[in-house]
Amino acid sequence: MTGHSKSSPLPTYFAVFFALLVGTGLTVFAATLDLGRFNAAVALGIATVKATLVALFFMHVWHASEKLTKLVVIAALFFLLLLLGLTMSDYATRPWS
Amino acid sequence: MLLTRRRFPLPDSTAIGLQHEEEHRPELLHHFADEQQQRDASSLGMWVFLATEVMFFGGMFCAYLVYRRWYFGDFGAASKSINMALGATNTAVLICSSLTVVLAVWAAQTARKKLLIGSLALTMLLGLTFLGIKGMEYRDKFVEHHVPGASFSFDHEEIPGHPGQYANPAHAQIFFSLYFIMTGLHALHMIIGLGIFLWLLIMAWKGRFTPEYNTPVEIGGLYWHFVDIVWIYLFPLLYLIDRH
Numbered sequence: 001m002t003g004h005s006k007s008s009p010l011p012t013y014f015a016v017f018f019a020l021l022v023g024t025g026l027t028v029f030a031a032t033l034d035l036g037r038f039n040a041a042v043a044l045g046i047a048t049v050k051a052t053l054v055a056l057f058f059m060h061v062w063h064a065s066e067k068l069t070k071l072v073v074i075a076a077l078f079f080l081l082l083l084l085g086l087t088m089s090d091y092a093t094r095p096w097s
Numbered sequence: 098m099l100l101t102r103r104r105f106p107l108p109d110s111t112a113i114g115l116q117h118e119e120e121h122r123p124e125l126l127h128h129f130a131d132e133q134q135q136r137d138a139s140s141l142g143m144w145v146f147l148a149t150e151v152m153f154f155g156g157m158f159c160a161y162l163v164y165r166r167w168y169f170g171d172f173g174a175a176s177k178s179i180n181m182a183l184g185a186t187n188t189a190v191l192i193c194s195s196l197t198v199v200l201a202v203w204a205a206q207t208a209r210k211k212l213l214i215g216s217l218a219l220t221m222l223l224g225l226t227f228l229g230i231k232g233m234e235y236r237d238k239f240v241e242h243h244v245p246g247a248s249f250s251f252d253h254e255e256i257p258g259h260p261g262q263y264a265n266p267a268h269a270q271i272f273f274s275l276y277f278i279m280t281g282l283h284a285l286h287m288i289i290g291l292g293i294f295l296w297l298l299i300m301a302w303k304g305r306f307t308p309e310y311n312t313p314v315e316i317g318g319l320y321w322h323f324v325d326i327v328w329i330y331l332f333p334l335l336y337l338i339d340r341h
Contacts, residue, residue: 009199009203010203013196013199013200013203014196017192017193017195017196020192020195021189021192024185024188024189024192024332027332027333027337028181028185028337031181031333031337031338031340031341032340032341033341034341035341039338039339039341040338043333043334043337043338044330044333044334046333047329047330047332047333050329051326051329051330054195054322054325054326054329055322055326058195058198058199058318058322059318059319059322059323060140064140065133065137066137066140066141068137068141069137069140069141069144072141072144072145072148073144073148075148076147076148076151076152077151079148079151079152079155080151080152080155083152083155083156083159084155084158084159084162087159087162087163088162088163088166091162091163091166091167092166
């Protein structure tokens with residue numbers, strides 16, 4: 001929890017805020033470029049960077065005093081990747097579709 | 098009488114709890130050792146709830162990925178009919194609201210009541226702006242008959258990058274079903290969030306939050322940020338595919 005450290009968290013908050021706005025502009029700009037198959041990868045990559053910034057600094061995962069909180073976050077991501085990864089490993093490798 | 102005769106020392110946490118009771122600290126519930134443990138327990142509980150929300154939205158993202166692969170071009174054509182400028186504006190509105198939420202949490206922790214009330218009110222205003230823009234978007238879709246159902250129509254819409262090839266309306270309808278379910282459930286979360294923030298605003302107005310007790314602001318903030326993260330993924334997946 002940032003609020004309990006001595007230094008003010010405000011510079012971090014504003015830096016993250018501007019990074020998120022820049023990321024949004026970047027993702028709109030990247031969508032207008034023809035990157036072939038990499039359009040989706042670039043869009044999801046930028047989205048993941050933005051989501052990570054929000055979780056780490058706005059939701060205070062970075063400064064969480066309780067390690068269990070970090071474990072819950074990692075467990076949630078792990079099961080999400082399991083859901084998406086195993087489903088797509090089936091659908092994406094069907095030669096008949 | 099029985100307690101005073103005990104020879105062995107009480108466990109640490111009980112001893113601290115008793116000590117706090119003597120000091121009359123209403124903000125600390127008696128079953129927690131100290132404020133830090135109480136805060137950690139609350140935010141851990143909220144994170145477990147958010148983990149279930151990740152699974153909840155994850156199922157829909159999974160359905161989206163499967164159909165996007167199957168009906169690649171149809172999804173591109175359908176996505177192009179959605180107003181990208183409105184979506185981008187809404188993304189910026191949500192990012193601004195996330196900033197006002199962290200400011201509110203910080204204000205509660207540092208006993209800045211005016212900033213707390215202002216930030217909470219501004220967050221609600223930005224949330225309502227988001228829903229208003231979303232409503233304009235939905236209105237466009239109704240006017241264009243892009244709402245799945247009996248009056249759905251998506252004829253002679255070209256597949257991006259394939260001149261002369263038209264999207265299959267049945268496949269495009271699946272895109273719009275996913276669009277309405279995913280943005281609709283997201284909007285429902287925003288409406289619930291507005292309710293939570295209205296309650297926080299009333300409590301802040303009454304001066305209930307202090308540097309010692311501000312857990313509801315922090316927990317409400319976690320919820321709002323999570324809804325923001327969901328939108329961060331919805332925006333490129335629904336609005337930005339095949340725009341080039």
